[in-house]
Amino acid sequence: MTASSPRYSRITGTGSCLPPRRVTNEEFAADLAQRGIETSDQWIVERTGIRARHFADPAVASSDLAVAAARQALESAGRTPAEIDLIIVATSTPDMVFPSTACIVQQKLGVHGCAAFDVQAVCSGFVYALSVADAMIKAGTASRALVIGAEVFSRILDFNDRTTCVLFGDGAGAVVLEASDTPGILASELHADGRHVGILCTPGTVSGGQVLGDPLLKMDGQAVFKLAVSVLEDVARSVLEKAGRTEADIDWLIPHQANIRIMQGTAKKLKLPLERLVVTVDEHGNTSAASIPLALDHAVRTGRIQRGDTLMLEGVGGGFTWGAVLLDY
Incomplete structure (x- = not known):
């Protein structure tokens, strides 16, 4: 890369981590029946497409899953932790109030000095984090970034609410994003609408050593569904227009893994065959900010995604937030 050449960013490695404990719908149903x-x-499969999810042990934090995913991504990229100059962790379930989970990841990787911070955009978090890392690399303030989505949503679930507790799981996914002479990330777009916070x-x-309010997840499923369906198509088309591409250029759609009906509906609106939709929600459940990088790594490691493929990543989450990234892998 010369001083006068344009500066882009490309994904050079991917990684993921799922806790060993796999909880099937049958196990969940038996446990809930006791209550x-x-x-x-x-009932769960028909409404969501989910058949199983993974839960972390009580002693395992988001940073632990993040570090495992990061090490895989680094190995995939042929890089060491010392070569990273930016760490961004997207999470809604941080290890502690502060410092950031990214700083804890940095410590566990045995490096110091580079910028490290968290991004909180719930299920859109990885798209937000990837867009921020891309902007920093293009601006010249970073050259090699670790971008991680990591969650332990099992800690904030109400296991007396069957409409939410069966949906979510734990896990982490990571990518190494590096400066490049050739475009990788082609375009991105981020949005939020705070009118839908609730x-x-x-x-x-x-506050004062006590929890104020309700520390468990609350969701209006129908409202989320309607908003998700309406915004995902629009943001995908907007990003394609920015990049000068069309739906026909998308090799793989990797949406936030929340609900198979939302995912399939988006693919159909973009005129993509369902075979081009990367689906892991059946085995992972909704892992919030971790879902997109988990799905990406799974598709890469199983050989579905190849170098040169064009990917559309898109997510929606609490806030209400949404966004998309189009990239050449």
């Missing part, structure tokens, strides 16, 4: 709450594998939130906080 007098009725559900079934059929439809998906965990409305608790810490």
Whole structure:
């Protein structure tokens, strides 16, 4: 890369981490039945497409999952932690109030000195974090970034609410994003609408050593569904227009893994065959900010995504936030 050449960013490695404990719908239904709450594998699959999810052990934090995913991504990219000059972690379930989970990841990787911070945009978090890292690389303030989505949503679920507790899982995904002479990330777009704060939130906080409000996840499923369907198509088309591409140029659609009906609906609106939709929600559940990088790494490691493929990443989350990134892998 010469001083006068344009500066771009490309993904050079991917990684992921799922906790060993896999919880099937049947196990979930049996556990809820003991509390007098009725559900079934059929009920969950028909509404969401989810068949299983992974839960972390109590001693495992978001940073632990993030570090495991980061090490995989670094190995994939042929890089060491010492070569990284930016760490961004997207999470809604940080290890502590502060410092950031990114700083804890930095410490666990055994490096110091580079910028490290968290991004909080819930299920859109990885798209937000990737866009920020891309902008910093293009501006010349970073050259090699670790961008991670990591969540332990099992810690904030209300296991007496079958409409939400069956949806979410734990995990982490990561990418190494590096400066490049050739375009990788082609275009991105981020949005938020705070008028919809209440439809998906965990409305608790810490004050005076006690939890104020409700520390468990709350969701208006129908409202989230309607908003997600309406914004995902629009933001995808906007990003394609920015990049000078069309739907026909998309090789793989990697949406936030929340609900199979939303995902399939978006693919159909973009005129993409469902075979081009990367789906991991059936085995991972909704892992919030971790879902897109988890799905990306899975598709890369199983050989579906190849170098040169064009990918559309898009997410929606509490806030209400949404965004998309178009990239050449």
